[in-house]
Amino acid sequence: MKKLLSTVALVAMMTSPVLAAEKVLHVFNWSDYIAEDTIKKFTAKTGIKVTYDVYDSNEVLEAKMLAGSSGFDVVVPTADFLQRQIAAGVYAKLDKSKLPNLKNMDPDLMKALGNFDKGNEHAVIYMWGTTGIGYNTKAIAKRLGDKAPTDSWALVFDPANAAKLKDCGITLLDAPTEIIPAAMNYLGLDPRSTKKADLEKGAALLTKIRPFVRYFHSSQYISDLANGDICLSVGWSGDVFQARDRAGEAKKGVEIGYSIPKQGALQWFDTMAIPVDSKNKDAAHTFINFVMDAQITADITNYVWYANGNKASLPMVEQEIKDDPGIFPTDEVKDKLWGAKVYAKKTDRIITRLWTKIKTGK
Ligand code: N2P
Numbered sequence: 001m002k003k004l005l006s007t008v009a010l011v012a013m014m015t016s017p018v019l020a021a022e023k024v025l026h027v028f029n030w031s032d033y034i035a036e037d038t039i040k041k042f043t044a045k046t047g048i049k050v051t052y053d054v055y056d057s058n059e060v061l062e063a064k065m066l067a068g069s070s071g072f073d074v075v076v077p078t079a080d081f082l083q084r085q086i087a088a089g090v091y092a093k094l095d096k097s098k099l100p101n102l103k104n105m106d107p108d109l110m111k112a113l114g115n116f117d118k119g120n121e122h123a124v125i126y127m128w129g130t131t132g133i134g135y136n137t138k139a140i141a142k143r144l145g146d147k148a149p150t151d152s153w154a155l156v157f158d159p160a161n162a163a164k165l166k167d168c169g170i171t172l173l174d175a176p177t178e179i180i181p182a183a184m185n186y187l188g189l190d191p192r193s194t195k196k197a198d199l200e201k202g203a204a205l206l207t208k209i210r211p212f213v214r215y216f217h218s219s220q221y222i223s224d225l226a227n228g229d230i231c232l233s234v235g236w237s238g239d240v241f242q243a244r245d246r247a248g249e250a251k252k253g254v255e256i257g258y259s260i261p262k263q264g265a266l267q268w269f270d271t272m273a274i275p276v277d278s279k280n281k282d283a284a285h286t287f288i289n290f291v292m293d294a295q296i297t298a299d300i301t302n303y304v305w306y307a308n309g310n311k312a313s314l315p316m317v318e319q320e321i322k323d324d325p326g327i328f329p330t331d332e333v334k335d336k337l338w339g340a341k342v343y344a345k346k347t348d349r350i351i352t353r354l355w356t357k358i359k360t361g362k
Pocket of ligand 1: 030031032033078236239268270
């Protein structure tokens with residue numbers, strides 16, 4: 001007995017520091033993209049502590065993933081970036097035996113994700129949305145009248161309109177692979193075109209409206225829209241709805257609308273994946289499985305106003321959200337959405353170069 005005890009004690013001594021080290025999970029997610037209590041609930045349920053960091057750009061995440069040794073265990077790349085990063089060997093294959101909540105996922109959406117990750121081997125859908133226009137209804141009406149084309153990219157991409165909105169503040173996402181294609185779409189070009197001439201045309205239009213753009217940023221616009229400090233953002237659906245929600249709570253008379261322009265918009269999918277060099281793959285699976293719980297995902301959607309890929313969560317998603325065509329577009333609108341193009345290195349370089357020129361106004 002004594003011997004057994006000491007063996008147990010020895011094993012405990014040897015393993016506990018290791019176990020303790022394994023019990024901190026590093027999650028890297030988009031900002032404003034999780035419910036207030038998700039992490040707290042996860043730790044309460046599993047005992048696994050979480051270090052939670054945020055970003056607001058796929059390019060930032062990609063740079064960290066390609067450099068390696070990021071220290072992150074779960075990250076949330078958008079599907080087109082995911083595909084490129086999978087090809088670069090950045091992500092571990094999921095162990096589906098550790099993800100029983102996969103049964104909750106929407107098979108059609110997972111099939112769509114399969115276009116970026118064959119066989120859904122590396123990732124599951126987290127949230128999805130569109131890249132459209134968030135706007136301050138009163139500020140826009142004041143400057144462009146009641147007939148302001150809020151249903152069209154012309155609201156921001158027609159330089160005559162943009163000029164009139166300069167004083168109240170236009171912002172664009174700092175997301176070249178989303179903004180340049182939107183400008184191409186407005187020009188009647190294929191937003192998924194990789195022809196240099198087409199990309200240059202989109203960039204030329206953006207250069208024309210550049211003098212009227214206050215800033216390029218992908219998270220600051222939420223509070224600025226809510227406070228009435230800016231009046232138009234090309235931004236992400238749920239972020240704009242969060243701004244609308246905050247504006248409502250502040251009760252200062254700011255009203256925010258979200259528009260999926262009639263010409264069409266980008267529909268994107270964000271996914272959860274595990275970096276291949278994660279030291280906590282077990283805990284990472286536990287986290288992904290926890291998030292795929294129907295109630296947990298419903299809570300996140302109800303908080304961040306983004307649609308999700310979890311079919312079983314829908315009965316718990318608030319009716320107001322399910323009924324909002326800006327979050328769950330109608331079939332007619334869906335037909336006009338385009339999926340992200342996975343750009344080859346060469347195209348990526350062209351886009352990066354054009355983007356620098358646009359931002360610096362050259
Ligand atoms: C959350 C933004 C996530 C959407 N703030 C970008 N794909």
